[in-house]
Each structure stands twice: as C-alpha cells, then as structure tokens.
Amino acid sequence: MSLALSTVEQALLSGKWSQDIQETSIVISLAKDVVERRIRDVLTSPSSRRFFTVRSNDAWSASASIDSWFDFSFDSTTNGTEQELLRIVLSVACLHAFLQANWTGPDLDITPLDVLTIPEELSTQITVESLQRHAVSELAYGGEPAYHLAHLPILLRLSKILTDLPYSHCHSAAWWRLRTWLVHQQVLDEPVATPPDVFTSAGSLLKDLSFHHDLAGRLVLEQGLLEHHLSHDRAAADFFVRAAQQTRLEYELTGALGKRTKFQQTDVTQLVLLAESHLTEDEESEGADVAVGTKPTPDTATLSPDPATIPETLALNDDTLLEQTQFTSSSAGTDSKLSHLDPSAQPALHPLDQCILLSLCLNIKNTSPVHGLTVEQMKPYVARVISHPKNWSVHTMALLLRSRLEADRTRTVERSALQLQALVDQMPTADSTVSERLRYIHDIPLPSKWEMQKELAKRFLSIGVVKSALEIFERLEMWEEVVECWKGLEMRGKAVAIVRDLLEGKKAEADTVISRSKAAAIGQRQTTDTIREAKLWCLLGDLEPDHALQHYERAWELSKETSGRAMRSLGGYYFARGDYKNTITCLRRAVAINPLLSRSWFVLGCAYIRDEDLEGAREAFSRCVSIDDEDGESWNNLASVYLRLGEAGKMNHNDESRDNEGEHTTSVAKADVEPKTWKIPSSNKMLAFRALKQGLKFNYENWRMWNNYMIVAMDVGELSEASRALGRVVEERSANDGAGCVDVDVLDRLVNAVTRVPFNPDEQGGAPSTVSSAQNPNEGPGLLKQVADLFERVILPRVSSPRIFRARAKLLTWQCRVEDAINAYLEAYRNGVAASIEKGETDVVKWREGVTEVEETVDILRNFGPKVEGFKWKLQARSIVRTFMARTKDFEDEPEWSRLTDLQEELRKQE
Structure with missing residues (x-):
C-alpha cells in the first residue's frame, strides 16, 4: 500500500x-x-x-x-x-x-x-x-x-x-x-x-518534487495565486517566475514587424510574446524526467481539443482592427534562445504553461501603473494562450482576461461585454467534460460564478445599462451593490427601503423562498448569519447619516464583536467628526480582526497623526506600505512621520491637504527638516527620503509629494534628486501658479552647489579642478548638467522672475559665458520692479526698490560689459538710467534721486 x-x-x-x-x-x-x-x-x-x-x-x-x-x-x-x-x-x-x-x-x-x-x-x-x-x-x-x-x-x-x-x-x-x-x-x-503554516507546510513538499516538473510548477504557481488573492503582489510575482522555472517554460516579451489594422500600409514593430513549453503529456501523466531543452513532438504533445468543447471565442468584426496582429517577419529579431520561433506560427503550449502565462499577465497589472501601456503589455500574454486552446477552464480564463483588457476601448467594448456574457452563459452547459473543467482549476485565478456575474453587472453599469445590472445584483443578493446603484440613480429612499425590508424580514432574499422557509408569515424575521446581518446594519448606517452611530453600534453588538466592517464604519464615522481617540480605538479593533485591508491602516495612521501619536502613525503607515507597496500616499505620510519623530509633540497642524478620496495626507513643511528647530536624526531624514522616493514611483503626478521630496532631498544632500523634483513641481504647477511654483531658495542652493567648485575655463567642457567633483552628482560639474537642464528645458520655457534670471546668470558666469550672463541679468531687470514702474506711480517704497535694481544692473554692466567684444554696455547702462528717471520724475524730491543723477553723470563721463 x-x-x-x-x-x-x-x-x-x-x-x-x-x-x-x-x-x-x-x-x-x-x-x-x-x-x-x-x-x-x-x-x-x-x-x-x-x-x-x-x-x-x-x-x-x-x-x-x-x-x-x-x-x-x-x-x-x-x-x-x-x-x-x-x-x-x-x-x-x-x-x-x-x-x-x-x-x-x-x-x-x-x-x-x-x-x-x-x-x-x-x-x-x-x-x-x-x-x-x-x-x-x-x-x-x-x-x-x-x-x-x-x-x-x-x-x-x-x-x-x-x-x-x-x-x-x-x-x-x-x-x-x-x-x-x-x-x-x-x-x-x-x-x-x-495561517502562516499554510505556506510553510505546503512549501516543504517542493524538495520531494525535483523530478516532477509539472507538480513542482503547480505547487509554486498555486502558492503565488494565494499570495495574489491576498494582494501580496511582489511575493506573487516571485512565485509565478519560479513556477515558470520549475516547468522549464521559456518566454520573452519582444517586438516583431506586423500590422494591427486592415488598412495599414507600413509594417511597424508590434509586441509579441515568444514562448515555448518543455513539458509533455507523457511527463505529466507518468512523472518522467525529461531533459531540459527537449521539445514536444507530435506524438507526445497534448492534442488540441475539439472546437465544440471549448468556450466560444467571439470575433471582433470591426471595420478597422484586425482580429489579431498579423506579423510579417518570421523572426522577432532577438538573439535569445527563442529566436527560432516564428511570431505568427508558434507551437502550442502545455496547458500548465498557459496557466503560468496568464498569472504572469495578471501580475503585470498588479505591479504596473494604470495606463494604456500596461494593457498593451498584457495583451501578448493573453493572445499567446488564446491562439492554441488546450483546456476549457484555461481558455475561459484567457477569454475573461481579454474581455477585461478590451473593456475601455471604443472599438472593442462591444465584444468585451458580449464575450463576458457568453462566458457566464456557458457555465451550466455540458459542452465539455467535468474532468477537463476541473483539471487545472487550482492553477488559474478563475472567478466563481457569482463573481463572474457581478463583473458582468459592473460592465453593464459602465456602459449605462443600469436596469440589467440591478437585476443581476438583486438576483445575487449583493445588496451593497444594489444600494450603490440606487444611490447612483439619486434614489436613496429606495435603497433605504430595501435594506430595512431585509432587516425586518419583509423582503425575501432568494428565488427559493419556499424551500428556505423564509416567507411563512408577513413580517417574519429572516434567519441569517450574524455577520451578514451586521453588514446590512452597516449599509443602513451609510444610508442614514443622522442615525449612523446607532446602526454601526448595533452591527457591532449583533456580530458579538466580530464584524470588521462595523468597526471600520465606526472608525470612519468618528474620524469624519474629529474624534481621533475613538477613531483609533475602533480602527485598532478593525485591523485586529482583518489586518489585510490597507485603507483601515491608512485612516488609523491619519488619526494617530492628528492625535500626535507619531509611533502609532509610523506603525500604521508601515503596515499600509507592507500590504500595498504601491500606495504613494502612505509612503508620503510615512516620510512625514519620520521627519517628526525627531521631536515628538511638535506638530504642524496647518500643513495638511486632502486627497481625492477625502482622507487626510500630510505634507512636509520646511520647518520639518530644519535641524536647529526640530533636531531630527539624520537616519530619520534618510528614511523619509527613501520613503518618498519609493512612493513617487506610484504617484508620479502628485506635485505635493514631489515638493516634499525636493525639501527632504536638499536636507540630506541629494541635490541631483532635488533638482529633478523641482523640475517635476514646475511641470505640474506652472500653468496654475506661474513663477510661484518655483522654490527660488532651493534653486539658489542648487546653483551655489554647482558654482562652489572652482572652474577651469582652459579645458574643453569646463573641466573641474578636481576629479572627485566631476564624479559627485551633488556638486560642481557633476550637478551642472541637471541644473542647466532644469533652467533651459523646464523653468524658463514656462515661467520667469528676477530671482530665476539672477540664479541663471550666476550659473552662466561660473561657466565663463559672460555675454549670456549679462543677458540673463538684463532679463532679471526687465522682470523686476524697476521695469514695471509706470508714470504716475506713488508707492515710494516700490520706487526705492527700483532705484536699487537700476544701480545693481549698471554695476553688472560695468563689470562684465568690457569683457564682451563688441557689446555696447555703456549705451545700455545710460538707456536704463535715463528711461527709469523719465518715468519717475514725481520722486525728484526724494533723497535717493541724487543717486540716480550721480550715476547718470558718471556714465556720461565714461563716454
């Protein structure tokens, strides 16, 4: 035995x-x-x-x-x-x-x-x-x-x-x-x-499967799928890659010439996934060890199923787009092991390898930003699987993924909805054997029937078919979604009536009312599990804000203090009303029940900040980013907490803003990183810098985070990164804030960092006097390229101000570009106070500031003008003085007027 x-x-x-x-x-x-x-x-x-x-x-x-x-x-x-x-x-x-x-x-x-x-x-x-x-x-x-x-x-x-x-x-x-x-x-x-031992006990089996590539691949893949369901995307990605290694699947995302539209005349590079299996049907059934590099033969490869036994693949039938990319080259032009594969005629893959590719495709979405490039990167994975149907469930999953990818494009949205409807309709049929349907069910993230129908209902909502969506949600008894539909239709009263009827037993919950004995008498209270009933009370609390507290507390009591939803709702209720002590108490209970919901940790962290409990906030935001390391807001808030840990209790209550979801996110103020004020340990500053750097990978458009990153980078000496951050702030805010988007203090410090290293004008390119400064990206020539690009490409094409031009002039002077420096100083004058004063000006303070600018500009022309051959600096200087005096004759009685006349006389004598 x-x-x-x-x-x-x-x-x-x-x-x-x-x-x-x-x-x-x-x-x-x-x-x-x-x-x-x-x-x-x-x-x-x-x-x-x-x-x-x-x-x-x-x-x-x-x-x-x-x-x-x-x-x-x-x-x-x-x-x-x-x-x-x-x-x-x-x-x-x-x-x-x-x-x-x-x-x-x-x-x-x-x-x-x-x-x-x-x-x-x-x-x-x-x-x-x-x-x-x-x-x-x-x-x-x-x-x-x-x-x-x-x-x-x-x-x-x-x-x-x-x-x-x-x-x-x-x-x-x-x-x-x-x-x-x-x-x-x-x-x-x-x-x-x-429980942790679910992974460890299963993982210990792997060492006994070294000669069973298919079983080893399945085990690692299923571990990855469980991590995927828990939203541990990094861990899932690692498992999926290891699964491919176990089955010896070779794959590569590359490019090949081809066409995607019917009227395309010129071939362009299209993304294609080259993939080749090394598992065979015999190996899977008998556990035989096949050497790496052995290719399936027609005798051993899995035979293609009868088309009648696989899910229906709907055609696109578009007047422009092709059904699939037509590759015109027989090679993808790569030097890898897969260069022998023809992109348009690749061999069929083993079903288990298809499962791995679909999981890798899902992981692209998990670990990438939400934009069109991500969709384009996922499509080749799905297309590679769809091209060779091997298994009913695997092909269903591939069609489902394609339906999701096509949901947002005008030309494909119709097929997307129809394909999803077809997948839902096929479930009760017997078009394939039970054995085929179940064989790979553990190796793909195929949704349940109710989740598939829920997805179809949401698809209907997205295209405006609200009635059909409501019918599905009500049939599935997904009351939260039903309530949201009625709220979206601005019929909150209808939503309230539904929830109250459910709680009072006046509304039957399923079509099988008689068999479930729920309608024996009108008004009879239905029997449900306590956690579900608690969820209904939470829904009622969401719908009736005036009585929300009572409803949430009722849900908590009814569940015998086990409903995480009730505590999350109570925590949100108290947070919205500024009761941070009770918020912390409730959300602490919520995360103890279910610690995987990052939003609960996020609000808890915000409450801790408002309550001035920095250690609690650090723990909360650390848990946020450990659950979802793409949560840019949590990274930003974690950085702010690190900067404030230097001196607990000193909180800046005026440096907060709201994100799009209404929760509070903390911004870094300059005072937060001022050592003399806050005495922040340098280690905390570096932790804050790294947190912001990580968060910006996933929140690239958030100018507040870039501003925080700039301030912290300046303080820790990462001036190259500070320059990049200042550029991003200007790009995002210049249209609204004008020159106010430029932190001129930071800009001056960047220029000072470049110019403090001696410059050798005799060597081509302005080589520094020391080799080390050239290798340092945070000073001298090492920083010059970054700062020069900041001026020329980012700031000056968008905004201007006197201080910006003066900083630019200082940099040009260091580079020995004297004529350009003079022009920058003159631009600073033209954008300054002196050039803006018109006849009839009465503000004497403004006029005195203009006098100072005129004197400074003339001094610059005196110092640098003679160094530029052919530059008529004297004429320029006299013109500046004469024009300013002509516009401000009303101030002749002021003591400073004599300074102007003396300056004019000096220039006349130098002719």
Missing part, C-alpha cells in the same frame, strides 16, 4: 490517473473515481456515507461546530495509512464538488442530505436549509462573511475540516490544505490573512 500511496496522491494532485497503479482496494477505487470526476458516485458511496455519519448523542446541538458532529478518529482495526488516504480522497471529492457547483459547472445533481448520514431522531433538525446556514456561518473568517448563496457550502466546510486533521503518512494533505484555503479566500467578502 505504501508504494501505491505516493502514486495515488500524485494522481489526485495532477487530475490524471496513472496506469502504474495496479493495487485494488475500496480506497484506491474511490481515488480513481475522484480523479476521473465521478464525484457524485464517491460522495454517495457507502464508504463516504459511513465516514460522514452524524453522531447521535444527548450532547448534540445544532449550534455546535460542524466538526464536532462527526467522529473522524482512526479505527484501531484498520490501517492508518489507508484511513488517511480515505480522508484525503473524500476531502478532494468534497472540494471538487463545491468547485463544480460554484466555479466550472455543469450543475451538480447532489444535495447535502445525499452525502451525510443523519440519525432518524435528528432528521427534523438537520435540513438542507440548516446545513446551508450553518456552513456559511462557519465559513465566515476574520470578521468577513462568506457568500451566502454559494451552492453546497457544507462540502467546502467538510473539505477544510478534513485537511485540518493531523496527517502522518499522506504528505499531500498540506497541499490540499493550501488549495482549500485558496478556494475559501474567494468565498469571503474581503481577503483575510491565512
């Missing part, structure tokens, strides 16, 4: 029975039935019904946990290894039955009473409805409710109970536990942190 056990476990994991298994027993027979997807036969077999027999005793209670209903202890007369295998087989059967009913279809003709053996005395208490309600309630986890209309949730609960039991012989139990958690996460409203 021990020899066959390993092979049986492999067959259960891969979904294909091996002919090497010759041993026969009841358990082996059940395992074969599970692999060949005769799931109903397994779950209704005598062995299964004996195993799932509900214990009858005086202590039994319908409110007790489901795992206490059964006796799963080993029979001393039976082999322990065989009993462990029976647990695994039944767990897999339950899990796959649940997946068939809720993910892949076709509909499963089985009820919970067909699986369980219930004593006669309990038959009136254990009904289909009570099992549904009890299982949904127990599947709620981490304060998040499970979807209440999931079919046969008792099967998922049983599968989880069995995989949580201890195992000594069946090591694959850890893998099946990973798979049940992956499914469980998708049943919950929001992702919840899984």
Whole structure:
C-alpha cells in the first residue's frame, strides 16, 4: 500500500490517473473515481456515507461546530495509512464538488442530505436549509462573511475540516490544505490573512518534487495565486517566475514587424510574446524526467481539443482592427534562445504553461501603473494562450482576461461585454467534460460564478445599462451593490427601503423562498448569519447619516464583536467628526480582526497623526506600505512621520491637504527638516527620503509629494534628486501658479552647489579642478548638467522672475559665458520692479526698490560689459538710467534721486 500511496496522491494532485497503479482496494477505487470526476458516485458511496455519519448523542446541538458532529478518529482495526488516504480522497471529492457547483459547472445533481448520514431522531433538525446556514456561518473568517448563496457550502466546510486533521503518512494533505484555503479566500467578502503554516507546510513538499516538473510548477504557481488573492503582489510575482522555472517554460516579451489594422500600409514593430513549453503529456501523466531543452513532438504533445468543447471565442468584426496582429517577419529579431520561433506560427503550449502565462499577465497589472501601456503589455500574454486552446477552464480564463483588457476601448467594448456574457452563459452547459473543467482549476485565478456575474453587472453599469445590472445584483443578493446603484440613480429612499425590508424580514432574499422557509408569515424575521446581518446594519448606517452611530453600534453588538466592517464604519464615522481617540480605538479593533485591508491602516495612521501619536502613525503607515507597496500616499505620510519623530509633540497642524478620496495626507513643511528647530536624526531624514522616493514611483503626478521630496532631498544632500523634483513641481504647477511654483531658495542652493567648485575655463567642457567633483552628482560639474537642464528645458520655457534670471546668470558666469550672463541679468531687470514702474506711480517704497535694481544692473554692466567684444554696455547702462528717471520724475524730491543723477553723470563721463 505504501508504494501505491505516493502514486495515488500524485494522481489526485495532477487530475490524471496513472496506469502504474495496479493495487485494488475500496480506497484506491474511490481515488480513481475522484480523479476521473465521478464525484457524485464517491460522495454517495457507502464508504463516504459511513465516514460522514452524524453522531447521535444527548450532547448534540445544532449550534455546535460542524466538526464536532462527526467522529473522524482512526479505527484501531484498520490501517492508518489507508484511513488517511480515505480522508484525503473524500476531502478532494468534497472540494471538487463545491468547485463544480460554484466555479466550472455543469450543475451538480447532489444535495447535502445525499452525502451525510443523519440519525432518524435528528432528521427534523438537520435540513438542507440548516446545513446551508450553518456552513456559511462557519465559513465566515476574520470578521468577513462568506457568500451566502454559494451552492453546497457544507462540502467546502467538510473539505477544510478534513485537511485540518493531523496527517502522518499522506504528505499531500498540506497541499490540499493550501488549495482549500485558496478556494475559501474567494468565498469571503474581503481577503483575510491565512495561517502562516499554510505556506510553510505546503512549501516543504517542493524538495520531494525535483523530478516532477509539472507538480513542482503547480505547487509554486498555486502558492503565488494565494499570495495574489491576498494582494501580496511582489511575493506573487516571485512565485509565478519560479513556477515558470520549475516547468522549464521559456518566454520573452519582444517586438516583431506586423500590422494591427486592415488598412495599414507600413509594417511597424508590434509586441509579441515568444514562448515555448518543455513539458509533455507523457511527463505529466507518468512523472518522467525529461531533459531540459527537449521539445514536444507530435506524438507526445497534448492534442488540441475539439472546437465544440471549448468556450466560444467571439470575433471582433470591426471595420478597422484586425482580429489579431498579423506579423510579417518570421523572426522577432532577438538573439535569445527563442529566436527560432516564428511570431505568427508558434507551437502550442502545455496547458500548465498557459496557466503560468496568464498569472504572469495578471501580475503585470498588479505591479504596473494604470495606463494604456500596461494593457498593451498584457495583451501578448493573453493572445499567446488564446491562439492554441488546450483546456476549457484555461481558455475561459484567457477569454475573461481579454474581455477585461478590451473593456475601455471604443472599438472593442462591444465584444468585451458580449464575450463576458457568453462566458457566464456557458457555465451550466455540458459542452465539455467535468474532468477537463476541473483539471487545472487550482492553477488559474478563475472567478466563481457569482463573481463572474457581478463583473458582468459592473460592465453593464459602465456602459449605462443600469436596469440589467440591478437585476443581476438583486438576483445575487449583493445588496451593497444594489444600494450603490440606487444611490447612483439619486434614489436613496429606495435603497433605504430595501435594506430595512431585509432587516425586518419583509423582503425575501432568494428565488427559493419556499424551500428556505423564509416567507411563512408577513413580517417574519429572516434567519441569517450574524455577520451578514451586521453588514446590512452597516449599509443602513451609510444610508442614514443622522442615525449612523446607532446602526454601526448595533452591527457591532449583533456580530458579538466580530464584524470588521462595523468597526471600520465606526472608525470612519468618528474620524469624519474629529474624534481621533475613538477613531483609533475602533480602527485598532478593525485591523485586529482583518489586518489585510490597507485603507483601515491608512485612516488609523491619519488619526494617530492628528492625535500626535507619531509611533502609532509610523506603525500604521508601515503596515499600509507592507500590504500595498504601491500606495504613494502612505509612503508620503510615512516620510512625514519620520521627519517628526525627531521631536515628538511638535506638530504642524496647518500643513495638511486632502486627497481625492477625502482622507487626510500630510505634507512636509520646511520647518520639518530644519535641524536647529526640530533636531531630527539624520537616519530619520534618510528614511523619509527613501520613503518618498519609493512612493513617487506610484504617484508620479502628485506635485505635493514631489515638493516634499525636493525639501527632504536638499536636507540630506541629494541635490541631483532635488533638482529633478523641482523640475517635476514646475511641470505640474506652472500653468496654475506661474513663477510661484518655483522654490527660488532651493534653486539658489542648487546653483551655489554647482558654482562652489572652482572652474577651469582652459579645458574643453569646463573641466573641474578636481576629479572627485566631476564624479559627485551633488556638486560642481557633476550637478551642472541637471541644473542647466532644469533652467533651459523646464523653468524658463514656462515661467520667469528676477530671482530665476539672477540664479541663471550666476550659473552662466561660473561657466565663463559672460555675454549670456549679462543677458540673463538684463532679463532679471526687465522682470523686476524697476521695469514695471509706470508714470504716475506713488508707492515710494516700490520706487526705492527700483532705484536699487537700476544701480545693481549698471554695476553688472560695468563689470562684465568690457569683457564682451563688441557689446555696447555703456549705451545700455545710460538707456536704463535715463528711461527709469523719465518715468519717475514725481520722486525728484526724494533723497535717493541724487543717486540716480550721480550715476547718470558718471556714465556720461565714461563716454
């Protein structure tokens, strides 16, 4: 038995029975039935019904946990290894039955009473409805409710109970536990942190799979998919790449000449994904080790399925765009191992490698900004999979991804919606075998039926088909979305009425009202799990702001202090009213229930800042960026906290602004980084600098963050980065703020940093007097290129001011570009006070400032004019004095007027 056990476990994991298994027993027979997807036969077999027999005793209670209903202890007369295998087989059967009913279809003709053996005395208490309600309630986890209309949730609960039991012989139990958690996460409203041993125990199996490339690839891929569902994008990306390495998949995103439109005359470079599999059908079924570099042959490669057994791929039928890119070159022009592949005729990929490519495609979206380039980068991955259909579920996932990518383009939005509708409609059909649909279901992020329909409803909303969207949301009993629809239609009263009817039992929740016994009497209170009912009270609180506090508190009490949604709502309520102590208390409870929601940590951090608890704020924003390292606002606020940790208690309450979502984000004031005032440790300043640098990768358009980054960079000596940041601020704000967008203090410091290094004009290019300064990007010639570009490309084409031109003149003087420097000084004069004074001016203070500018400009012309051959500086100087005096004769009685006349006389004598 021990020899066959390993092979049986492999067959259960891969979904294909091996002919090497010759041993026969009841358990082996059940395992074969599970692999060949005769799931109903397994779950209704005598062995299964004996195993799932509900214990009858005086202590039994319908409110007790489901795992206490059964006796799963080993029979001393039976082999322990065989009993462990029976647990695994039944767990897999339950899990796959649940997946068939809720993910892949076709509909499963089985009820919970067909699986369980219930004593006669309990038959009136254990009904289909009570099992549904009890299982949904127990599947709620981490304060998040499970979807209440999931079919046969008792099967998922049983599968989880069995995989949580201890195992000594069946090591694959850890893998099946990973798979049940992956499914469980998708049943919950929001992702919840899984127990750490789910990853570690499954990961320990990898070392035993070195000769089974397909199984090793599956294990790593599924770990990555669980990280993906938890929004751990970096970790997921690492797992997806490792999965490709395990299966020896070779892929490369490159370019090749081709056309994308019907009327295109000239070939241009198009993105294409070159990919080649090294897994074969024989290797997958038998676990044989195939050498790296071996290519599938027609005899061993997976045969293409009958077109009738794969999901319908809708044609685009556009008058301009081609159905797919037509590549005109037979090579992508690359020197890699895949250069031999023809972009227009690539070989078919193994289905598991297709799953990996789809996961890599998803990860591009997770780790890239939201713009058109990301979509264009994802399309080649999807196109590579769609071009060779191999498996029903994998092809469905590829079509779903294509539908999402096409949703925002005018020419493709129609096919996007129709394709999604077709994918939803195909689920109940029997156009392919159950075995094919389930074989790779654990290796793709295929949504459940209700999530697919929810996505279709949102697609309808996006194109304005509100009525159809409402019908879907109501059928799915997704009341939060229903409420949002009515609010969007400005019919808040209708939304309130729906929620109140649900809470009072006046509105039935499903089409199966009679079977669920919910409409026995008008006004009868419906029976729901407490967490779902608490969510309805939170919805009512959102709709009735005047009574929100009572509704949120009611939800918290009703859930017996387990509803994370209730605490998040209470925290938001108190934050909006400036009660930061209560905000912190509520959100602390919320993140303790579900620590994966970064928005809760963000608001908590803002509340800590307002409450002047900097250590708490640092922890909160650190958790934000650890959950989502692309949260630019959290990086910005974390930087601000680091700068304030130097002297806790001194808070600047006037340096805050609101982001687009209404939450508070903190800006860095110059006082925050002034050492004499705040005494900030240099280590904190560097932490703030790195935090801002990271955040700007994902919030590139936020000028406030760039301004913060500029200030901190100046303080830590990263002047090159400060120059770049000042340029970004000017680019973003010049249209609105004019010259006010330029921080001239920073600009002067940048120029000073360049000019403090001695300049050697005798060497070409203005080489510095020391080699080290040329290598330092934060001073002298090392900084010159950055600052010069800042003036010439960014600032001067957009804005101007006297100080900007003077700073520019100083830089040009250091470069020995005397004539250009004089012109810059003259531009400073023309933009200054003196040039703006007109006849009739009465402001004597302004006039005196103008006198000073005239004197300074004349001195500059005296000093630099003679150094420029052919430059008539005397004429220029006399013209400046004469013009200024002519416009300001009204000030002849002022003492400063004599300075002008003396200056004019001096210039006349120099003729």
